[in-house]
Amino acid sequence: MRQMLQDTINLLLSAQADQVCAAEYGVNDPDRTNRRNGYRHRDLDTRVGTVDIAVPKLRQGSYYPDWLLEHRTRVESALTSAVATAYLKGVSTRRMDDLVKSLGITGMSKSQVSTMATDLDQMVEDFRTRPLDAGPYLYVFADALTITVREGARVVTCSVLLATGINAEGFRQILGMQIATAESTSSWTGFFRDLKARGLTAVGLITSDAHCGISHAIGDVFPDASWQRCRTHYAKNLSDIRAPVGVEVGAHDVSLHC
Incomplete structure (x- = not known):
């Protein structure tokens, strides 16, 4: 920017x-x-x-x-x-x-x-489309934003796929952004393949939420990278749990729910 x-x-x-x-x-x-x-x-x-x-x-x-x-x-x-x-x-x-x-x-x-x-x-x-040659980007963060956009005469919901990485100097950089019709395995796979084609290699750890589409895409495109669940998303998932009145939620129930 x-x-x-x-x-x-x-x-x-x-x-x-x-x-x-x-x-x-x-x-x-x-x-x-x-x-x-x-x-x-x-x-x-x-x-x-x-x-x-x-x-x-x-x-x-x-x-x-x-x-x-x-x-x-x-x-x-x-x-x-x-x-x-x-x-x-x-x-x-x-x-x-x-x-x-x-x-x-x-x-x-x-x-x-x-x-x-x-x-x-x-x-x-x-x-x-710049080459990602300021790496290696050992740590990558991936997330998606849901936005509404106007297409012709309609207002539709889209997902903005984002990836940031820590470069060799320790600074965070935007690696890529892509707009998809939905956050799915295919959209994340295509997004990660584009990043890899531009030079994103030697990734050691990818942090994201627990969306099944992104986890499958990471395993497909970056099989050697470790994956870690974002603690912010994890905390939000916990706070969104709503137990029925009079019912106590135990630790075992919380882990299953998440």
């Missing part, structure tokens, strides 16, 4: 600088009114970390992105939401155009908006 947020901000800065110059960067255009002259780098603190923004410099006059530097909180929220939406639903020119207008940037041409949408789409695709 931090890398895509940084790249998206720099895309917008470059596009607006081209607008000020009345021509795209590196293009010989008789209508050009100014030229680019390198960048000045500045750190921008956000909720996802510090990003390096490259503010274009001009040969004549100066370019000041007031929409970013004076309204950074609102801009950060809008950009983060846009990047997350692009990751989940894909990138479209209309979504990028709505984002540009919400930031108060006016006069952006349709071709510039289309180019930015294409670039952001490529960023998202590169992240989703």
Whole structure:
């Protein structure tokens, strides 16, 4: 998210600088009114970390992105939401155009908006399909979220399969995300096979809930990995037990119920 947020901000800065110059960067255009002259780098603190923004410099006059530097909180929220939406639903020119207008940037041409949408789409695709070569990821956590989405004229329920891992430096990373029609053995198997094809090997321990679909998929795709039940899910299962009034639930009954 931090890398895509940084790249998206720099895309917008470059596009607006081209607008000020009345021509795209590196293009010989008789209508050009100014030229680019390198960048000045500045750190921008956000909720996802510090990003390096490259503010274009001009040969004549100066370019000041007031929409970013004076309204950074609102801009950060809008950009983060846009990047997350692009990751989940894909990138479209209309979504990028709505984002540009919400930031108060006016006069952006349709071709510039289309180019930015294409670039952001490529960023998202590169992240989703990137090789998992920062491992080995000895510890992997898998879980699923149930969400409602709109498909055409219907609202349906889907499962978002997520996997995070601890890399060689001890930091947690998002390894992959996939939307499935249901949380089943086949969906988890396909998800794990995709992770394995991207380089997820030498997994020592996988932590998840006790869903039978995920446990079968782990045994099929990562037969050498150990499995551990998530203690948070286990505690929630215990708290969800409801005994009839006047009936005491013993330890043996609890273990069978879980």
